[in-house]
Amino acid sequence: MDNTEEAFPVTKSEDEWRRELTPEEYHVLRQAGTERPYTGEYWDTHTNGVYKCRACGAELFTSKEKFDSHCGWPSFWAPLAEGKVRYLHDSTLGMERIEVRCANCNSHLGHVFEGEGYQTPTDQRYCINSVSLTLEEDAAAS
Template identity: 90%
Template sequence: MTNVENTSGTFPVTKTEDEWRRELTPEEYHVLRQAGTERPYTGEFWDTHTTGVYRCRACGMELFTSKEKFDSHCGWPSFWAPLAEGKVRYLRDSTLGMERVEVRCANCDSHLGHVFEGEGYNTPTDQRYCINSISLTLEEDAAAKD
């Protein structure tokens, strides 16, 4: 698994909590800025197969692509890897009485979801980036629209 960080640093996109509250809906703010989770099977992208790039809803950074997306049947969009190293960062998360690895946007430090390893999925990395739909936007591949 990738390196887990325990500290927060500085980020290219830095805003006050008031600025984030003005720019995001209450639901987006809860997940992206307060590390909330949307209910499974309710998000916009958990079941989509559209070709394109998934971006951070808060800052627009490219994070994942449809090439790495797979059906894990967990109720959230699942990816076996980010678009590239350095696009996301990892934090140890021991909330809810379990040890997990939280995934955050490396550009604005918004919460995206968690990454799990060793679950037996037939993917190149055996990792499942379980990401909240509300943390993402999808830029559809222009060639796929034609």
């Protein structure tokens, strides 16, 4: 995690995050880790609802923008709304990528890629770790 001086609506000490999150959640959300592909809770989920940040509860994505990219992680073609996520340049692992973080608490969510040829309205793939999300099911759709 970078040592940014920016203030976010939800700000906690690393000790507070460690107490509130499981070790895996902490590793991904606070240390920019990645879960193994095809192991997360939501990679193959087709349930209607809103995906929230597991760390702070901010609404980030909906099932309407989720699509099957067959990459092993939940994929969305856009966030729920402008300003819900923030973007950072990431050159770890010897490649250039755009990291996606929660705009509310600065937790790591995954990465966004574009120009991969998916037939989506934005030609983008938000490749998000399941462990970074919780799904609030749409009761009306059940």
